[in-house]
């Protein structure tokens with residue numbers, strides 16, 4: 001299963017670059033990074049090349065950090081691809097608490113990251129719809 | 143001809159007769175108090191002169207708390223017609239019981255005080271203080287009715303309605319916190335109202351919050367009215383203990399109803415007029431719950447000179463500070479300990495928190511900073527938001543103030559060891 005690392009940060013300048021620098025120094029690549037902004041604080045979600053190590057390093061640096069499972073869906077990078085999958089999830093009544101995407105270097109593929117409430121059912125349903133969900137290894141080796 | 147005094151005989155009584163009256167009433171008070179569980183073995187049955195008062199032990203806030211709820215009650219519960227209680231759900235509450243005559247006497251003192259500042263039957267009094275357990279609202283309400291003015295029991299909040307009421311009924315007198323008055327002024331500006339010309343306000347009672355003389359003068363100028371300082375505390379009824387006369391130079395303490403002492407807070411020794419110390423009061427007319435030598439925790443001094451207004455009751459200065467760490471936020475008394483107790487009951491909070499008070503748009507704002515520690519963080523926004531809500535609600539239940547909760551990164555607040563600063567008061571004092 002794929003996982004993301006979530007870091008609690010106060011909304012003050014320099015926090016994201018500070019985190020990126022820590023991970024970079026430890027040779028961890030950041031595949032994608034998004035922020036859920038709540039005003040005075042935010043949650044930074046990171047898809048990293050080595051989520052376990054990223055988690056431990058940030059914890060040691062004193063951050064409040066958690067690691068949770070997410071579903072990574074491989075998509076064609078073309079108009080309508082996102083609509084296809086979101087419509088399908090909607091029809092299947094999958095509850096999504098957060099979603100974000102990133103484009104792969106090759107340029108013809110994209111990855112949609114989903115945080116869902118009922119992880120097992122969601123993954124089964126998504127696969128059942130003919131979509132490709134990424135394993136931990138696949139996500140790391142992108 | 144407009145009479146200058148509400149009760150000329152009492153207000154201008156000569157000092158000697160006043161002291162006679164005090165001794166007489168003090169002995170009645172001792173007799174009544176001895177019927178309460180708390181005082182029964184603590185006080186003498188009678189004293190022969192006022193100087194013997196200093197041999198009677200003080201009563202403190204914690205004595206009041208420890209005798210909660212009925213330890214100081216001196217009459218049968220059937221005689222009690224009202225109570226006022228301080229905030230607090232964690233054992234910090236205090237309660238004051240009033241008989242019918244207590245309410246009557248209190249009301250008369252408030253009417254006397256208001257009359258002294260120039261309020262008359264023809265006035266329209268908009269009372270913008272909170273009604274309820276807080277004594278400021280009801281205290282002035284009944285005093286104003288006794289005086290015969292027209293009262294608008296507007297209570298606090300709802301600025302639009304307050305302004306509407308002022309215009310519709312041509313309010314001439316207001317009872318308001320200084321911070322709310324400044325807030326209203328900014329609204330006046332937005333609406334293009336010039337309070338000096340468009341409203342009929344002429345007298346303001348600034349209550350419930352410590353404020354500087356500068357703030358008071360500023361409000362007088364902005365609104366074009368006379369603002370009067372007053373002093374009261376719920377243990378001594380509430381408003382109507384001490385009030386400024388029209389000379390606005392110190393507050394007359396109604397010494398026919400209270401014995402006023404100023405003591406050295408460290409030694410408990412009595413101080414002379416003009417020396418700064420802690421105010422100590424003894425009720426002289428209270429039936430339901432007499433309180434003897436109550437240490438207010440407020441620091442002030444008495445004025446030795448006679449007042450040209452003709453009143454013989456001594457005056458005290460504005461309150462210069464506290465002997466403890468009590469905070470006054472939005473007119474409500476709050477002890478940092480109260481906040482700490484609530485926070486400590488929330489397992490996620492632990493020892494890392496900071497209480498900040500600041501002025502936002504002229505109003506007090508209470509902000510509690512809480513660290514999101516590593517072991518409580520599970521990555522969810524919902525969780526964090528519900529934690530914020532829970533802290534805020536628990537604090538509101540305890541202190542009656544809704545604080546803003548700010549979540550901060552771990553290890554960003556002062557450590558709990560040693561003498562960490564837990565309260566930061568950033569309010570503008572001299573706006």
Ligand SMILES: [Zn+2]
Pocket residue numbers: 387388389394449450451452453
């Ligand atoms: Zn005077």
